[in-house]
Amino acid sequence: GENVEQHPSTLSVQEGDSAVIKCTYSDSASNYFPWYKQELGKRPQLIIDIRSNVGEKKDQRIAVTLNKTAKHFSLHITETQPEDSAVYFCARGLGYSTLTFGKGTMLLVSP
Amino acid sequence: GAVVSQHPSWVICKSGTSVKIECRSLDFQATTMFWYRQFPKQSLMLMATSNEGSKATYEQGVEKDKFLINHASLTLSTLTVTSAHPEDSSFYICSARRHGKETQYFGPGTRLLVL
DSSP, X not given: OOOEEEEOXXXXXXXXXXXXXXXXXXXXXXXXXXXXXXXXXXXXXXXXXXXXXXXXXXXXXXXXXXXXXXXXXXXXEOSOOGGGOEEEEEEEBOTTSOOEEOOOEEEEEEO | XXXXXXXXXXXXXXXXXXXXXXXXXSSXXXXXXXXXXXXXXXXXEEEEEEETTSOOEEOTTXXXXXXXXXXXXXXXXXXXXXXXXXXXXXXXXXXXXXXXXOOOEEOOOEEEEEO
């Protein structure tokens, strides 16, 4: 079945540094890859998503890259700020099917 | 926008009682809504998929008679936890999706504590 592995489980960086979170998936038919940010006790919020017909997408300090051959995708956050501290979840989907989520990465950005 | 609300935001109940949680899409029509459960410091676990006007599809291991789902309109889905027990205590989050779109928008969650 579908499986999503997410690494690392925790990531600590200094303010201004870059952060990279990686996810791998098992179902090669997957074609939709969203990333969600969840602050403590709050709802997951979509921060960026990518579809399988493109290899990279960028939105200001956030970018996502997709390698379909290797079946992995990554979230890149540049110039990190303390307010980027949260848990980040990757997910994969196929068409309008359900999403399978990774286990999450707790990002801590220290001032 | 794509705003999803949930009510109540938190609830405390006695063991054996039933609790209803509402999920509403405020500014769009949601043909599909999803119900998740999240334990502390863990990922989102899909419980069921709710399609407007049809029966919900439950994930393996989720008791459909215990977690009743109703999606009676394009903007409202409800989850009823029947005969709640302490092990049902958790954070329940819904999400909603527009027809023909993959993106899921999440509600703020409902924290349930069963005493």
